[in-house]
Amino acid sequence: MPQDRIRNFSIVAHIDHGKSTLADRVLELTETVSGRQMRDQLLDSMDLERERGITIKAQAVRVAWKGHQLNLIDTPGHVDFTYEVSRALQACEGALLLVDAAQGLEAQTLANAYLAIENDLEIVPVVNKIDLPQASPDEAAGDLSELIGGSPEDVLRISAKTGDGVDAVLDAIVERIPPPAGVPNAPPRALIFDSSYDQYRGVVAFVRVVDGSFSTREPLRTMALDTRFEAEELGFFSPTMSPTPTLQAGEVGYVITGLKDVSKLRVGDTLTSESRSASEPLPGYKDVKPMVFAGLFPTDSDDYPELRDALEKLKLNDASLVYEPETSQALGFGFRCGFLGLLHMEIVRERLEREFDLDLLVTAPTVAYRVLTKDGAEVEVHNPAEMPSEIERIEEPYIKASVIVPREYVGAVMELCNDRRGAFDHMEYLSEQRVLLLYELPLAEVVIDFYDQLKSRTRGYASFDYDLAGFREGELVRVDVLIAGETVDALSLIAHRANAYPRGKQLVERLREEIPRQMFDVAVQAAIGSRVIARETIKAKRKDVLAKCYGGDITRKRKLLERQKAGKKRMKQVGAVEVPQEAFLAVLNLDGGKR
């Protein structure tokens, strides 16, 4: 297909604003899928995505419209996947900016819209759900045109649900979005904007060909990681996999690489031919680093091998997931895992529990700290228990948070951000009712329950997004928890000096409630170094006897004691103290629940 007949676009929208429904209508209207095949929200293939209403993995679908080839590149909608979104956007020349006529602009939409504008994409503004009774399309259209510059008349008004106006959207894509402008005869270059793993065919790369063309069976290589392989098959989605002998400049499709290791192929990398190698890679590749860390432990330690296998399998489809074995004296064998963000963590945890049927204990999430030790070494710490003791300086990651909220909740949001050591940046009225607040916040204060708090303090109206804003020095301390004088590694945490005391106090109080009384007094302490900042005592039991024990009772009493002993074996032994797993669970969940 000549490039002037190709249009590559994606849809930028907030969760639930109708992106998948619009994609479905596009497939129907272009007769890519027959009505019988049509399954609602076809593009979201994983159950989990369907349930959460988000799309984790980008996919590209080719449709035909009035003699043109349109490639719809689907983008993930969430903040944790900003880099993936930016790569997907880079594969396009234009984007539909889709906004719910009733909800208006949301923080995520805004963030992704800015991302699209930064990538020089032609933005086609679309107001969706005009059929809803509470819709105010004029207001939404006004906001949109103000955001991207232009007239409200240019804003398309549609109902993806009923199909009303969708043909005009397709026409606008052809008319307004420029065709690709690569060089067809140059050495081939393609942007890898996503990948997935197929257990039979190995790693599948989703690519946008920028220059030149690729053929089946051609030896290829990636320019950043220098991975070499032969293209086993080229093709595109319509919406199922359709093989094709070549992929040409401007086209979007897939490459079956035969690679067995997903980490060999990175999103953002440039694919070229071995024999006709391009000299310069496409711009923008970066190695995405996980920012949020947590320990994952099987509740039943016998499940450790299953957890390891499950992580290996997940990793095949998710190059951003990192993990390494972790041994906790309290929780046994597990893994310290790194995630792009909180949602990513939740998705991984849910997939492990649902798809692999594992029962997991997840420690309180923490962030990556940069630590300069007294002897001048610089280390990155992902686990509070590994925080060195002789510290010169600790730096923690900060984010630039944008919150969009109805104006009556501005006070509540500011209060929350101030509680979380936030620094106010600026505030802006997006409309008479809606306010954009920008704050800089330590990521550590956000990973715990910021989002839940934000939602509950604004009755669910706030929308939230963030960008990493670099590392800053902080007055941070490690708080250890000691049970009967023994440090419990899984419960160590890093806190700002000002919060250390209340958090330590709360932890030990909670543990006192959760740990059953023993046959001796047990001290539960929180300490910074050797200084105890909070202490509780679990008083020893005074009596524990089986009252009667005669001929008829012996079997029953014996079984009772045997059960009791078996129960003790299941407990985690901290020194001489038996701590039920539930106690750890309750304490770890505390950080997710209340503060």
Place this chain on the structure above:
Amino acid sequence: MIERTVRHLYVHLPFCAHRCGYCDFVTISGRARDHSPYIHALLREFELERHVLAPELETVFLGGGTPTFTEPSELGRLLHALPPAAEVTVEANPETVTPELALLLRRGGVTRVSLGAQSFQPKLLEVLERRAGPDAVRRAFYHLRDASFDNISLDLLYGIPGQSASDLDRDLSEVLALEPEHLSCYELEAKPGTRFTYAHGAELTHQAEAMETYFERVVETLTAAGYRWYETANFCLGPHRAAGRDLRARHNLGYWLGRDYLGIGLGAVSTIEGVRRRNTPRLAVYVTALEGGSPPAREVETLDREVRSRERLMLRLRLDEPLLLEPVESAVDHEALGRLVGLGLVRREGSGGRTALTLTPRGRLLGGGVTAELLA
């Protein structure tokens, strides 16, 4: 075939005037017309099983239910049919003890009576749904003494809903005033499924903390009064007050020392040479089987060496005398033993094959937990 080795016989008499709310034993309320067929069946079972008994029995124990609620003529018939033994104990409820009954027991060869006093406070007896008031308890005790019983045991319950520490002290001094040879003191258990748990369970949970020290209080008071705390829940007059008699309950001691015993009657349990069996708890099934000359339906449990070791450990640690470690070694978690010794809950004496274990006083107060931990 096991022959003539068992020296302890238990006989179950399930009948009661009324089922107390907290009770979860095999009992049958009222039904006087059932007594005669039951005694008949019981004696048939005895005839079927007596071949395991030694020529001379050490103990016979008639438990219930309320054995003394059984029709006196039937009870008398039973007592005369049973073999003699060095100790013959009958459990009795105070309201059933008349001078006539005391005499009937005496003449039937009974040497020891265990009287279910439970408490001396009318309000607490009411909570327990006991029929006898405090006066009836004392009266029963005197009737037994008048019939020259010189070995009487009283049962006392503590931890009753609404029982204050001074209520407990009053009960203890009432008991001490009667100078029984033996005392069994139990904490009231709210057993699941009983009427009592339904009515008072929540209240008991609520009071649990306040009542935590009652056990210690019982032990301190009774030992100070010269009683020997010879088993977790049992006390007998110490040597200097007993004129040289060993007043421990010999029948129960048989259980705690792991001896074989034959149990007959409804729901009765026997343990003989590593086999434990439990008779059906259903009256009609039991009586019908024996009327037809067959043994009653039974649950049978085989106790292997390991289980026997564990039971031995569990039972023997209830006693105040040292337990030789060697025979139960395989049942012991040695790491836990070290820990418990370190915590001052278990005392380890002697060495090598003579190593013996005893629980310290605090270890005995925590005996359940200590034993559970000690089990391998």
